[in-house]
Amino acid sequence: MAETVIKLGRNKKASTFIDKVKEILPEGGNLNACLTCGACASGCPATGLADMDPRKFLRMAALGMDEEIVASDWPWMCTMCMRCIYVCPMKIDIPQLVFNARTLRPREERPKGILGSCDAALKHDTGSAMGTSEEDFEFVVDDVLEEYKEAQPEFEEMEAPIDKEGAEFFLNQNSREPVTEPDEMVPLWKILHTAGIDWTYGSKGWGGENYCMFLADDESWKHLTSTTIGQAKKLGCKTYLNTE
Ligand code: SF4
Numbered sequence: 001m002a003e004t005v006i007k008l009g010r011n012k013k014a015s016t017f018i019d020k021v022k023e024i025l026p027e028g029g030n031l032n033a034c035l036t037c038g039a040c041a042s043g044c045p046a047t048g049l050a051d052m053d054p055r056k057f058l059r060m061a062a063l064g065m066d067e068e069i070v071a072s073d074w075p076w077m078c079t080m081c082m083r084c085i086y087v088c089p090m091k092i093d094i095p096q097l098v099f100n101a102r103t104l105r106p107r108e109e110r111p112k113g114i115l116g117s118c119d120a121a122l123k124h125d126t127g128s129a130m131g132t133s134e135e136d137f138e139f140v141v142d143d144v145l146e147e148y149k150e151a152q153p154e155f156e157e158m159e160a161p162i163d164k165e166g167a168e169f170f171l172n173q174n175s176r177e178p179v180t181e182p183d184e185m186v187p188l189w190k191i192l193h194t195a196g197i198d199w200t201y202g203s204k205g206w207g208g209e210n211y212c213m214f215l216a217d218d219e220s221w222k223h224l225t226s227t228t229i230g231q232a233k234k235l236g237c238k239t240y241l242n243t244e
């Protein structure tokens with residue numbers, strides 16, 4: 001396997017990223033005491049991608065290699081799963097470090113797929129990463145529901161409510177399904193119906209993903225989250241059920 005070559009002495013300027021690294025160390029954490037034990041790398045799903053792993057990434061940060069970090073695509077491959085935090089004996093918050101690394105790159109230069117999905121989610125209050133409007137979502141849900149009720153009489157009483165006030169659960173939804181695989185929405189409806197769960201989608205905030213979080217766009221992340229939580233509160237739902 002090819003190895004990432006770390007060339008020392010290339011960075012002449014003072015690092016700014018290392019200061020952020022130090023800020024996020026929890027009490028008792030010590031970056032300089034990273035044991036290079038590799039526990040973080042061993043369970044990381046992004047290990048090996050772009051010849052990197054969290055241990056190498058951390059070392060580059062500690063060495064002040066800001067430019068290399070900004071240029072590397074590896075931080076964009078981190079899933080933010082947080083496995084590394086749980087196994088690190090020095091309690092180093094690598095996903096937060098990755099998030100900070102992402103903010104170093106100008107927004108328009110961040111990966112197109114994530115950027116496009118975040119921008120699409122900001123088009124409507126639905127938060128759909130596919131840019132689906134309230135009206136289109138309602139049309140698809142109603143259409144699919146009617147089709148299934150007709151084809152499967154045992155589910156004649158099944159509902160897929162949108163903006164039902166006072167429902168127990170506020171459910172969000174993968175954005176791709178209503179557009180590309182609408183039938184994929186139905187199994188969960190059936191489970192909820194069979195279990196007798198009182199639930200609803202929101203016309204606003206039903207899009208379950210938050211690509212703006214992965215884009216490290218704090219303001220847009222907050223906007224999407226506030227919109228969906230705001231709709232759940234407005235409807236008086238007691239529990240927010242995140243499927244994504
Ligand atoms: S698990 Fe923690 S101490 Fe071990 S290599 Fe990774 S960052 Fe360093």
Ligand code: SF4
Pocket residue numbers: 040043044045046047054077078079080081082083084085094095098
């Ligand atoms: S949070 Fe990122 S770096 Fe940590 S284990 Fe998950 S993918 Fe790897």
